[in-house]
Amino acid sequence: MLDPTILTIGGIVLGIAIIERILERWGVINLVDQFSEIMRFILPVTFYSALIYFFATFMF
Template sequence: MRKTKGFTFPKIFSPPHKPPLTRARPFRAYSSVPFSPFAMLDPTILTIGGIVLGIALIERILERWGVIDLLDQFAKVMRFILPVTFYSALIYFFVTFMF
């Protein structure tokens, strides 16, 4: 009877070549995102802000004159227009802002 010889897996197949591990040198990373409060000086944003302030002043004037019916109708319209204007200006600001 013949004697069989056993082989282990690493002896039959050589392990794949692995490059030696090298450590990366540490480096300092700086953010290049320029955020400045002067970015809010966009003419479109300033125009929308001026319109909103104008609407608030008109409401105050109508309240002082005592024209409550007209003020109530004005407030109903502005309750829809002001949030739409605000979110539109916010979306416009982030779309046109250079990151």
């Protein structure tokens, strides 16, 4: 369960979410809107790619 690839992908997504929250607190709403539009596409693609990778490399 502690596969470095999965942890790296999760860390990147978590980092982007934290950056989005920081920008929201700073009041840069237009940039946050652009981030949310990009993340609306990237998050599902990343999730399903990581899920496929996990099951492809998981030893049953």
